[in-house]
Amino acid sequence: MSSSADLSIVWMLIIAFAILAYVVMDGFDLGIGMLFPTLQVGAERDQAMNAVAPVWDGNETWLVLGGGALLAAFPLAYSIILPATYPLMIAMLLGLVFRGVAFEFRWRDPEHRAYWDAGFSIGSALAALSQGITLGAILQGIKVTNHAYGGAWLDWLSPFTVLTGVSLMLGYALLGSTWLVWKTEGSCQAHARRLALKLGLATLAAMACVSAATPYLHNDYWRRWFSMPNVLYTAQVPLLVIITAAALLWSLRRGAERLPFLMTLALFVLNFIGLGVSLFPYLVPREVTIWDAAAPVSSQRFLLIGIAFILPVIMLYTGWAYWVFRGKVGTEGYH
Amino acid sequence: MAFDALHLARAQFAFTMAFHFVFPAFSIGLSSYLMVLEALWLKTGNALYLHLFKYWIKIFAVAFGMGVVSGIVMAYQFGTNWSAFSNRAGPIIGPLMAYEVLTAFFLEAGFLGVMLFGMPKVGKALHFFATCMVAVGTLISATWIISTNSWMQTPAGFVVNAKGQFVPAGSWLPIVFNPSFPYRLVHTVIASYLTTALVVGAVGAWHLLKDRTNPHARLMFSMAMWMAACVAPVQILAGDQHGLNTLEHQPVKVLAMEGDFDPSPGGAPLVLFGLPSNEDATVHDRIAIPHLGSLILKHDLHGPLPGLKEFARDRWPPVPVVFWSFRIMVGLGLLMLALGLWSLAARARKRLYDSRLLHRAAVLMGPAGFVAVIAGWVTTEVGRQPYTVYGLLRTADSLSPLAAPAVASSLAAFVLVYFTVFGLGAAYLLRMMSRLPTPFEVEPPHIPQRAAGITPAAGIDAPAHRAEAKP
Numbered sequence: 001m002s003s004s005a006d007l008s009i010v011w012m013l014i015i016a017f018a019i020l021a022y023v024v025m026d027g028f029d030l031g032i033g034m035l036f037p038t039l040q041v042g043a044e045r046d047q048a049m050n051a052v053a054p055v056w057d058g059n060e061t062w063l064v065l066g067g068g069a070l071l072a073a074f075p076l077a078y079s080i081i082l083p084a085t086y087p088l089m090i091a092m093l094l095g096l097v098f099r100g101v102a103f104e105f106r107w108r109d110p111e112h113r114a115y116w117d118a119g120f121s122i123g124s125a126l127a128a129l130s131q132g133i134t135l136g137a138i139l140q141g142i143k144v145t146n147h148a149y150g151g152a153w154l155d156w157l158s159p160f161t162v163l164t165g166v167s168l169m170l171g172y173a174l175l176g177s178t179w180l181v182w183k184t185e186g187s188c189q190a191h192a193r194r195l196a197l198k199l200g201l202a203t204l205a206a207m208a209c210v211s212a213a214t215p216y217l218h219n220d221y222w223r224r225w226f227s228m229p230n231v232l233y234t235a236q237v238p239l240l241v242i243i244t245a246a247a248l249l250w251s252l253r254r255g256a257e258r259l260p261f262l263m264t265l266a267l268f269v270l271n272f273i274g275l276g277v278s279l280f281p282y283l284v285p286r287e288v289t290i291w292d293a294a295a296p297v298s299s300q301r302f303l304l305i306g307i308a309f310i311l312p313v314i315m316l317y318t319g320w321a322y323w324v325f326r327g328k329v330g331t332e333g334y335h
Numbered sequence: 336m337a338f339d340a341l342h343l344a345r346a347q348f349a350f351t352m353a354f355h356f357v358f359p360a361f362s363i364g365l366s367s368y369l370m371v372l373e374a375l376w377l378k379t380g381n382a383l384y385l386h387l388f389k390y391w392i393k394i395f396a397v398a399f400g401m402g403v404v405s406g407i408v409m410a411y412q413f414g415t416n417w418s419a420f421s422n423r424a425g426p427i428i429g430p431l432m433a434y435e436v437l438t439a440f441f442l443e444a445g446f447l448g449v450m451l452f453g454m455p456k457v458g459k460a461l462h463f464f465a466t467c468m469v470a471v472g473t474l475i476s477a478t479w480i481i482s483t484n485s486w487m488q489t490p491a492g493f494v495v496n497a498k499g500q501f502v503p504a505g506s507w508l509p510i511v512f513n514p515s516f517p518y519r520l521v522h523t524v525i526a527s528y529l530t531t532a533l534v535v536g537a538v539g540a541w542h543l544l545k546d547r548t549n550p551h552a553r554l555m556f557s558m559a560m561w562m563a564a565c566v567a568p569v570q571i572l573a574g575d576q577h578g579l580n581t582l583e584h585q586p587v588k589v590l591a592m593e594g595d596f597d598p599s600p601g602g603a604p605l606v607l608f609g610l611p612s613n614e615d616a617t618v619h620d621r622i623a624i625p626h627l628g629s630l631i632l633k634h635d636l637h638g639p640l641p642g643l644k645e646f647a648r649d650r651w652p653p654v655p656v657v658f659w660s661f662r663i664m665v666g667l668g669l670l671m672l673a674l675g676l677w678s679l680a681a682r683a684r685k686r687l688y689d690s691r692l693l694h695r696a697a698v699l700m701g702p703a704g705f706v707a708v709i710a711g712w713v714t715t716e717v718g719r720q721p722y723t724v725y726g727l728l729r730t731a732d733s734l735s736p737l738a739a740p741a742v743a744s745s746l747a748a749f750v751l752v753y754f755t756v757f758g759l760g761a762a763y764l765l766r767m768m769s770r771l772p773t774p775f776e777v778e779p780p781h782i783p784q785r786a787a788g789i790t791p792a793a794g795i796d797a798p799a800h801r802a803e804a805k806p
Contacts, residue, residue: 054448057403061440064410068433071413075425075500082414082421083735089415090745093408094752100404101756104397108763147498148418153741296496298503299426303433314441321445324456 007300008290011073012281014307018069020272022062024175024265029056031176033099033124034169035195036117044188045117050329051183053103058318060096072303074293076147077283083149084142085134085156092130098123125169132168136161139278140217144287160213167206171268174199178261181252185328196260197252204245207271211238214278220286221278237274244270341734343742344416347749349716351408353709354753358402360708363477363524364531365395366470368558373466377459382774383554390551390772391535394764396451401760403444405753416742420723420733426502427493427510431483439476443469474524481523485516488715488725489584501724514584518577519715525570526711529671530704532562536674537701538768540694547688551772556697557687564675571668575631581718582632585725587650588718590643591657593628594618598642602635603628608662611654616644618658652720660713667707674700 029052039045052059071078082089102120106113137156144150177199180192215222225234244266251259281289294300369391376384410432413421421429446468454462492509493501503510539556542549582589590596594606596616605628609621629638643651674696681687719725723733 054452057400057447058441058444060403060407061436061444064407064440065433065436067410067414068429068436071421071425072429072433075422075429078414078425078429079418079422079735082411083418083737086415086735086737086741087745089411090748093411094748096407097404097752097756101400101760104400105760105763108397108767109759147422148736150736153738295426295429296500296502298505298507299430302503302507303430306434306437310437310441314437314445317445318441321448324449324453 007297007304008073008294009281010304011069011294011300012283012290014304015066015069015073016272016276018062018066020269022059022066023272024268025059025062026056027128027172027268028052028175028179028261029059030099030124030128031172031174032180033120033176034128034173035176035180035192036121036124038195039188039191041114041117044191047184047188047329048180049103049106051180054325055322056100056103058321060100069303073295073300074283074290075295076293077288077290078293080142080144080147080149080284080288081134081138084151085137086153088130088134088137088156092127092134095123095126095130099127124172128169128172129165132165133157133161135168135275136164139164139214139275139285141285142287144284160217163206163213164210167203167210170199170203170206171264171271174203175261175264175268178252178264182258182261183329193252193255193260197249200245200248200252200260200264203267207241207267211274218285224277234277237270237277241267241270339739340737340742341731343739343746344734344737345730347742347746348412348416350746351405351412351749351753353712354757355402355405355409356708356712357705358398358405359473359477360527360530360705361534362395362399362402363473363527364529365391365398365534366466366473367528368531368535369395370463370466370470373463377463383550386551386772386774387555392451394767397760397764397767399443399447401757405757408749414735415745416735416737417723417733418735420728423500423728423733424487424724426500427486427490428483430507431479431486431511435476435479435483439472439479442475443472446472477524477527478520481520482511482513482516485519486510486513487723488519488719489513489515490724490727501727515577515580518573518580522570522573522577522711525566525573526704526708528562529566529570530708532559532566533671533674533697533700533702533704534768535559536563536697537699540697541769542771543688544691544694544698546771549771553688555772556694557682560675560678560682560687560697563671564679567668567672567675571672574665574668578632581715585718586641587643587646588652588657588715589632590641590646591652591654591718592661592714593632593640594621594654594658595628595640596643596654598640598645599629600639602626602637603632603640605631606658609658611658613648613651613654616648649721650726652718657714657718660710660717664707664710664714667703667710670700671703671707 032048032052036045036048039048067078070081098119100123102116102123106116106120109116133156136158140158140160142149142151143155174196177192177196181189181196184192215225224230244263248260248263248267251263279285281291283290283293369388372384372388372391375381376388413428446465449457449462449465450469453465457465490501491513492504492506494504496502535555536559539552539554539559542552543556546552578589578592591611593603594609594611595603596611596618602625604623604625606618606621606623609618609623611618626636629640630636632638632640643654677693677696678687681690681693687693721730722728723730
């Protein structure tokens with residue numbers, strides 16, 4: 001393999017990391033947004049909002065990094081996937097607009113706070129659904145003609161993609177509820193814990209459905225998961241999922257505060273690994289591999305230098321920002 | 336069909352970009368202003384600076400939030416609407432924009448939470464550091480995105496590979512520091528400072544009109560007018576240099592700005608007004624001053640200038656748009672200069688806080704920076720047409736394979752959502768600005784105090800309350 005090929009693998013891992021970081025960090029923000037209507041107006045909602053207000057902007061930046069790095073390192077994939085999921089991308093962006101402005105606007109316009117809260121929830125749900133459907137659309141395959149998207153503008157819509165869309169909504173809601181279990185107390189926490197149990201079961205059921213349906217999308221997926229000797233390795237993923245799921249439900253019943261969120265994170269990581277098993281080395285299944293889509297070595301190398309030095313610093317100060325706002329929201333008042 | 340999708344996509348990009356640009360133009364300047372206010376407060380201990388800081392940081396939080404959400408839209412529009420451009424120019428502009436994310440967006444976002452909500456938690460010194468990081472972040476962000484934009488205007492340091500992609504020829508330095516980048520960067524950053532100064536000045540003036548003794552209003556008006564008086568002349572010089580650079584690298588754009596269809600071997604006039612027409616290749620009803628155009632562009636009354644007619648017509652931008660947006664920008668720039676000089680004169684006569692006419696003028700000029708920024712952006716971007724990568728990749732060849740109905744619906748959705756959301760956001764900003772800054776910059780009482788540390792910007796207030804309650 002040339003050094004270009006090696007760099008492409010590095011870049012795939014970086015983008016995978018950015019997407020995973022986005023999914024787990026903005027996932028709990030969006031999840032809390034979706035759970036908002038179930039929280040009581042007043043203290044519960046304010047606490048929930050405060051649990052994400054200082055960090056949401058940083059969380060969302062990972063989405064920009066994922067998109068930006070995809071454009072920089074794999075421009076062909078970027079230029080195929082985005083037009084293929086056009087209405088989804090637009091819906092996601094508009095959803096994120098409503099979600100993002102609500103953080104400030106709801107305090108600035110008390111008379112219409114209910115509207116901004118509704119916009120916060122609907123925006124969060126729309127963004128989550130669009131992202132989930134996009135994931136499904138990539139898995140089910142994208143029509144490529146002449147190095148460009150060759151399908152129509154609603155090709156992404158299918159029962160499978162709706163299933164992945166709903167699944168991701170459930171998963172984000174689970175992340176959000178377990179984050180609230182960690183960060184809040186009192187009635188808000190108790191409420192979040194009850195929700196987390198239900199959402200945990202629902203998410204696991206949805207994961208089972210998606211996992212069962214994926215191998216039927218294409219022979220290739222079937223072979224990757226079930227042929228010998230692959231199955232010896234791939235079988236570890238569902239096994240770990242079962243263990244993690246058990247730990248999640250147990251920790252919720254036992255009244256643990258942090259473990260439920262961490263176990264949910266682990267579930268997302270395992271799902272992500274599963275996705276990698278299904279897709280690697282394709283960015284667009286059976287059409288475009290990471291090597292087909294790769295930008296020239298000079299582009300990949302130029303940005304890699306920055307990533308190598310800057311990403312650790314980013315993680316350092318992002319960690320610091322989380323640490324500054326550690327602990328329960330609302331318990332450390334100034335009075 | 337492709338024709339329709341092309342125009343819809345261009346309309347969508349222009350619409351979303353025009354909305355987006357307003358926010359960073361404001362937040363680049365405002366974050367620096369906040370940094371200065373906090374520094375002055377820390378240095379002098381004068382509480383007036385702290386009050387102003389608290390007042391403007393709430394406005395900053397709202398404006399910055401709108402900038403973030405409208406900016407994410409831009410990051411993805413390259414792929415959704417301009418995928419052919421993304422694929423072909425991605426190896427060059429992709430890394431530049433990714434560097435913006437890495438070095439600027441994370442920095443701003445990482446420290447914004449601390450800046451808005453963290454003063455009670457981290458103390459003054461670290462808080463000031465966070466404020467500085469946010470301000471520096473906005474400047475780094477401007478640097479990368481303007482490098483990207485400038486590369487599209489004056490591409491350099493590239494070769495075209497077998498797949499038709501623009502790829503680096505060798506070093507990245509000529510790409511990043513492409514010929515128009517330094518000029519455009521200086522011109523744009525100064526524009527942001529000027530825009531912010533005009534807004535701050537207008538708010539100060541508005542409150543002076545109601546109460547000319549108010550110390551907060553006086554302080555912000557005075558600071559803003561110093562800024563306008565110092566920066567407006569610099570901006571005109573920077574604009575002049577930028578224009579010379581454009582003449583060198585994009586003569587067609589400058590000729591469109593000037594309305595010079597015919598070559599002027601003996602020196603070009605300055606067309607003040609007129610109705611340019613691409614079809615007729617002339618400026619109807621024009622009013623012009625002989626030789627002044629050459630004086631400005633060549634710094635020589637008889638310097639020869641080419642005319643648009645010497646270039647193929649399919650390389651002309653829409654001349655009326657470029658011609659008029661340029662005049663709007665320059666006209667407003669001259670008014671800003673006038674305001675700055677007027678304030679200097681009033682200050683010299685110790686009438687800065689008493690001249691109601693000056694205050695009224697400053698209020699009127701409040702939005703002028705935004706209008707000028709958008710007009711300048713229209714000039715440079717429409718002036719780049721019909722190309723996305725100047726002279727090399729046509730806009731028509733940059734489009735995604737999209738159906739017109741898809742773009743039409745998304746455009747309609749953007750228009751609806753942006754006017755609603757950002758319209759209300761602007762109303763909130765105006766409402767916040769219409770209040771006077773007070774020594775007690777508090778949140779409205781409906782916000783639960785126990786959560787004050789992390790409700791927007793209220794965290795800043797908490798230690799001051801405590802300090803003022805204790806003495």
